[in-house]
Amino acid sequence: MAITENSKELRQILWAGADILRSKMDANEYKDYLLGFVFYKYLSDKLLMEAYDLYEGGKPHTMAEAQRVYEEAHDDAVFLQELREKIRYSIQPDVTYTKLADKAENNTFQREDLQRGFNEIQESDPIFDKLFADVDLYSPRLGTGDLKQSQTVAELLKKINEANLMDYSGDVLGDAYEYMIGQFASETGKKAGEFYTPKAVSEILAKITISSQENVTGLTVYDPAMGSASLLLSLKQYSKYPDFIQYYGQELMTSTYNLARMNMFLHGINPSNQHLRNGDTLDKDWPTDEETMFHCVVMNPPYSQKWTANPGFLTDSRFSDYGVLPPKSKADYAFLLHGYYHLKNTGTMAIVLPHGVLFRGAAEGKIRRKLLELGAIYAVIGLPANLFYNTSIPTTIVVLKKSRGEDMSRDVLFIDASKEFERGKKQNTLTEEHINAIVDMYHNRKDVDKHAHVATFEEIEQNDFNLNIPRYVDTFEEEPEIDLGAAAAEIIQTDKEIAEAESELLKGLRELTASTPEGQAGLEQLLALFSKEAE
Structure with missing residues (x-):
């Protein structure tokens, strides 16, 4: 997607806010402040714009004009009720972002006012509950003493206020937010694995899982380890009816869950289309009492994480068909089976995992064999090393289906894309050319010398159900003969x-x-x- 001048300008303003905090704390901490402030400004500016349109009609020339009208109209109970029904939250006139930024400019700002604004939004509707819990306005990290801390908050308010967020149409604001999350992931390093899947990998998973489902109205998408929801949101750009997508996601880390909720709003996702939960995906199945099967399941879970593997899970419908549980020391197949259980018969699932899932034996070997016998494993794609912030190891995308339609075969497409990358200083990256090449090989489903092979079930069986990619894709290149x-x-x-x-x-x-x-x-x-x- 081309980056417009407006988008570049917005990114520069927002990212400059990080400079105010960068010397005071590390990226994993100051991301919560910067992203929280951006989101508060977004909600505040949206409220003022909606209030102006409701009371005066049209669009104000400046946020100051919208602020004036909102203050005038605030005594009108009918107006306030209509505004509340439209946006589902409220902010008092004296604590809108516009008002607080003015106070910061005039050196009359008090942190208590901003905290009051946070509290009012969080208490407006359950969908906003504890949304700003990670933005600690009284943290000693902001400076020594109340005065220094208040000055830091005021400086950040003023910097972010340079961007009139309502001036940006389409997904510009959401993309800028996504850009910042990516930048924080780069600075944070290993901790970024908790909240971010690199954009190129998200694009591959989105294109694969939505394939042949682009025209579905009311598409349902699910990520049981959603992080900041960047992977879920990547599906939006490939749907013919993006406004009707229903997003389901679960995240264990509360701060990351809050980030996902903000990301959804800033990408313009209607609250009624958001179904997000803060919880442990493996410990207790979810969802169970609403939509439970999904058109697209995407996942980049923590690799080889420990889990309880309690024997009671053998009666859990997610795992009961396989006779064994994934080992305590490696939850990779637990995540895979959870996602697969929630996949529609007509849907597609794609999950990123370490290569060990392709060849490890014992319980994992039995689960893998069962999936292959069912024809569930549709494709295996080997990715380059050092693509992710939390690990330098090469990873693999496993694609699963519950039904192949009239095609009852159990063959598996293997793609070796381990050499398809552009080397970077910190991380390797995939260009659009690399992404398109991988997706084209997936769709064509044909043998490509040194790159892809469609293996029959019998061939896999002869390899004792080992899916290690080099067994199926020969990438060996003979050294050229030397003229002595x-x-x-x-x-x-x-x-x-x-x-x-x-x-x-x-x-x-x-x-x-x-x-x-x-x-x-x-x-x-x-x-x-x-x-x-x-x-």
Whole structure:
């Protein structure tokens, strides 16, 4: 997607806010402040714009004009009720972002006012509950003493206020927010695995899972380990009816869950289309009492994480068909089976996992064999190393289906994309060319020399249900033959050129004279050395 000048300007303003906090705390902490402030401004500006349109009609020229109208209309109970029904939250006129930014400019800002604004939004509707819980306005990280801390908050308010968020149409604001999350992931490093899937990987999973479902109205998408929801939201751009997508996601980390909720709003997702939950995906199945089967299941769970593997899970409908549970030390297949259980018969699931799931034995081997016998594993895609912030190991995308329609085969497409990347300073990346090549091979489902192979079930069975990609895709490249005669001639020519260069150097040294006896002695030693080398 092309980046517009408006988008670049917005990114620069928002990212500049990070400079105010960067020297005070690490990225994993200050991301919560910056993203929280951006979201508060978004909600505040949206309220003022909606209030102006409701009371005056149309769009104000400035946020100050919208603020004035909102203050005038705030005593009108009918107006307030209509506004509340439309946006589902409220903010008092004296604590809107516009008002607080003015106070910051006039040195009259108090942190208590901003906290009051946070509290009012959080108490407006359950969908906003504890949304700003990670933005601690009284943290000593902001500075030493109340004055310094208040000054830091005020500076951040003023910087973010340079962006009139309502001036940006479409997904510009959501994309800028996504960009910031990516930038924080880069700075945070390993901790970023908790909240961010690189955009290129998200794009591959989205294109694969939505394939042949682009025209579905009311598409349901599910990520049981959603992080910041970037992977879920990537599906939006490939649907013909994005406004009707129903998003389901669960996240264990509360701060990351809050980030996902903010990300949804900033991408313009209607609250009625958001079904997000803060909870442990493996410990207790969810969802169970609403939509439970989904068109698209996408997931980038924590790799080889420990889980309880309590024997009671053998009667859990997610795991009961396989006779064994994934080992306590590695929950990879627990995540996979959870996602697969919630997949519609007509849907597609794609999950990123470490390569070990392809060949490890014992319980994992039994689960893998069962899935292969069912024809559930549709494709295996090997990705390059060092794509993710939380690990440098190469990973694999496992694609699953519950039904292949009239095609009852149990073959598996293997794609080796491990060499398809652009090397970066910190992380390797996939370009659009790499992404398109991988997705095209997936859709074509044909053998491609050194890159892809469609393996029959019998072939996999002969390999004892081992799915290690090199068993099926031969990427070996023969070394070109060396012309020994040419190599010898090249060595002779090189030696000749070296001798000529040394001869010229020696000739030049002999023409030199020194101005002191010590210098002359040193020059004669140098001449003797080169003369010996030339013999």
